[in-house]
Amino acid sequence: MPIVLFALMLGVFCVGTAEIVISGLLPVVATDLAVTVPDAGLLVTGYALGVTIVGPFVTLLTTRLPRKTLVLLLMGVFALGNVAAVFAPDYDTLMAARILTSLSHGTFVAVAFNLAAMLSPADKQGSAMAKIALGFNLANALGAPLGTFVGQHLGWRATFLAIVVIAGLTVALIALFVPSTLPRPERPEKGALRSEVKVLTQRNLQLAVVITVLAQGAVFTASTYVVPLLMDVSGFSAGTVAALLVVFGVGAVLGNFAGGKLADGHVMRGVTTVLVANVVVLLLFWATSTVPVLSAVGLFLFGAVGFSIIPSLQARIQSVADAAPTLALSVNVSAFNLGNGLGAWLGGAVIDRGFGVRSVLPAAAGLAAVSLLLTLLSWRMDRSTTPAEKVKVGSTED
Incomplete structure (x- = not known):
């Protein structure tokens, strides 16, 4: 079980690093391919759009494939896209390679979360999902900085080559250790795809996705x-x-596991707790940001509570989408990407209006407060439609 989760986490680390590492290499890429830095920045946008728009459709079209076959296929496509990036002769080819790579991102992450839940006891699924989410935290804290360092000293193609090597290791580990006896999806029947999509019309699932975007x-x-x-x-x-x-990254890793543990006990209580903590810590960070020592403490706490939301929110999606959890998780991966864009835009808008960079902290706290209110509303809706007040991960909460 640990090696299976490690293999899936390593795959998530790969796709997470591939998505964000290009941001640190924009000047190098722009110079090498004779384009402007803003044009190079579109390589980030192209990847994000592929994940957000196309990802759920890839999930929908592959939903009946055996899970092990699917993750191997997805990681193979991911590796192929990065090989194409390594040998891209020009900007347009690199853009095409980035888009190809992005097509496997959402579905691979969704299946990884789903497999972690399937292979774990009901009261440990939140922790298992935290192990998968650790891949994203390591991508931010380790993958992106190292990838940027390699790209700046050996060229940006070396960064993508390193990603290909790690993807190859991931394929080998999945092939060797992920069991082949996982539940095989049933053959699609007439109207099956419509039934899959129908899951997305559930009001508690829709609200959970909105909460993900805002949080x-x-x-x-x-x-x-x-x-x-x-x-x-x-x-x-x-x-x-x-x-x-680095301190921020350590906080993110610790917070990731804390979020998983909270989701083990009670999904909605876990989500509520991490969102309350986000509001409080962001306001404390704002209040102490002018004092260096306290600001460093605030940064650590922000990393811890900020990244504790990923396993909690994914566990929430898993619990309300029993009929099509992989599709719902894929949609939620898109929601995380939308949240990334929303946050970057909101922070920039606040600064552009003359409030100063410090003002991004109360703005972030306000957005977290809105997501908290929606979470409380969602929890109330759950209680009004089910007699159970304590809903474990893996049970139906609608």
């Missing part, structure tokens, strides 16, 4: 601009900020 948006409203905040408001030097980002 993730709150995190990225602050995290997108945390470097200028630490330098301009807290007064840290560039070298110190680099070290503090």
Whole structure:
């Protein structure tokens, strides 16, 4: 079981790193391919659109494939896309390679979360999902910085080559250790696809997806601009900020496991707890951001509570979408990407209107508060439609 979860987590680490590492390589890519930095930035947008728009359709069309076959196929497509990136002769080819790579992202992540839940006891599914979500945290804390370092010193193609190597290791581990005796999806019947899509019309599932967008948006409203905040408001030097980002990453890893443990006990209580913590910590971070030592503590706490939401929110989706959990999880992966874009836009809009970079913290707290109110509404809706007041992960909450 540990090696299976490690293999799936490594795959999530790969796709997470491939998505975000290009941001740190934009000047290098722009120079090498003779395009502007804004044009190179569209490589980020192209990938995100592939994940957000096409990802759920890929999930829908592959829903009847055996799970092990599917994850191997998806990781193979992912590796192929990155090989194409390594040898891309021009900007247009690199864009096509990025889009090809993105097509496997949402479905692979969704299936990884779903398999982690399927292979775990009902009272440990939140923790299992936290192990998968750890891949995203490591991509932010380790994959992206290392990938940027490699790209700056050996060329951006070397970064994508390293991703291909790790993807190959992931394929080998999945082939060797993921059991082949997983429940095989039934053959599609007439109207089966319509039934899959119908799951997305459930009001509690729709509300859960909206909560994901807003909660993730709150995190990225602050995290997108945390470097200028630490330098301009807290007064840290560039070298110190680099070290503090490691502290932020450590907090994110610890918070990830804490979020999973909270979801083990009770999904909605776990989601509510992490969102309350987000509101409180963001406001405390704002209040103490002008004091360097306290600001560093606030950064650590923000990393912990901010990234505790991923396993909690994915566990919520898993619990309300028994009929089509993989499709719902894929849609929620798209929701996380939308939240990333929403947060970056909101933080930039607040700064552009003259409120200053420090103002992104209360703005983020406000967005987290809205997601908290919707969570409480969703919890109330659950209680009005089911006699059970304590709903475990893996049970139906609608």
